[in-house]
Amino acid sequence: DTAVSQTPKYLVTQMGNDKSIKCEQNLGHDTMYWYKQDSKKFLKIMFSYNNKELIINETVPNRFSPKSPDKAHLNLHINSLELGDSAVYFCASSPSRGTQYFGPGTRLTVL
Amino acid sequence: AQSVTQPDIHITVSEGASLELRCNYSYGATPYLFWYVQSPGQGLQLLLKYFSGDTLVQGIKGFEAEFKRSQSSFNLRKPSVHWSDAAEYFCAVGEGSGGGADGLTFGKGTHLIIQP
Numbered sequence: 001d002t003a004v005s006q007t008p009k010y011l012v013t014q015m016g017n018d019k020s021i022k023c024e025q026n027l028g029h030d031t032m033y034w035y036k037q038d039s040k041k042f043l044k045i046m047f048s049y050n051n052k053e054l055i056i057n058e059t060v061p062n063r064f065s066p067k068s069p070d071k072a073h074l075n076l077h078i079n080s081l082e083l084g085d086s087a088v089y090f091c092a093s094s095p096s097r098g099t100q101y102f103g104p105g106t107r108l109t110v111l
Numbered sequence: 112a113q114s115v116t117q118p119d120i121h122i123t124v125s126e127g128a129s130l131e132l133r134c135n136y137s138y139g140a141t142p143y144l145f146w147y148v149q150s151p152g153q154g155l156q157l158l159l160k161y162f163s164g165d166t167l168v169q170g171i172k173g174f175e176a177e178f179k180r181s182q183s184s185f186n187l188r189k190p191s192v193h194w195s196d197a198a199e200y201f202c203a204v205g206e207g208s209g210g211g212a213d214g215l216t217f218g219k220g221t222h223l224i225i226q227p
Contacts, residue, residue, distance in 0.1 A: 004154075033214055035214070040219070041149075041199060041219070041220050042217070042219050042220075043155075043201065043215075043217040044217070045214030045215065045216075048214055056214065058214075090154060090155065099145070099157060100145075100157075100205075100214075100215060102147070102154045102155040104153065105153075105154050
């Protein structure tokens, strides 16, 4: 019954590795987002997808790439991980121009 | 560019006392405003939102917030806090009917501590 789910909840990896975080929503929403929360708990939008189309792309390194196989999923791929990528990543979804509902977060630790 | 300021990084309140968390925003058009709460190790839960209409909005868990256009504020209040209210509180602003496709702009959060 979870509305927005993310896997994994925790991800520990070495610098230079490539990893993915998965997000699924069962709310039938049109738009999905990825946010990054840094060590000071500041939340910043990274990407959003609407009907499989990338709507915005903030100044995020191109090592990060969102991929949406269908309207219910928005996965985040990260290549060549760096220490500074350590953070909590949140997925969210909303109806078109509606309230955003957040997933539980994925805590990424890069060693 | 839109921005949100939460001037209080930490607030300590005694259990049973009233609470007010401040939020000021900067936005060129009519803002769409939100309060989210994040408990330790958890995701963000929507407490309440303002899109239009009545400037005093009611939310979950006994919280309310008042939109004051003249002061560019959207302060969160609760008449009597419970120990379970200890958490991080985020104010956010978005465009369109609640964030749109551009995402939300968040304040830096206020950490609420409840004293017994």
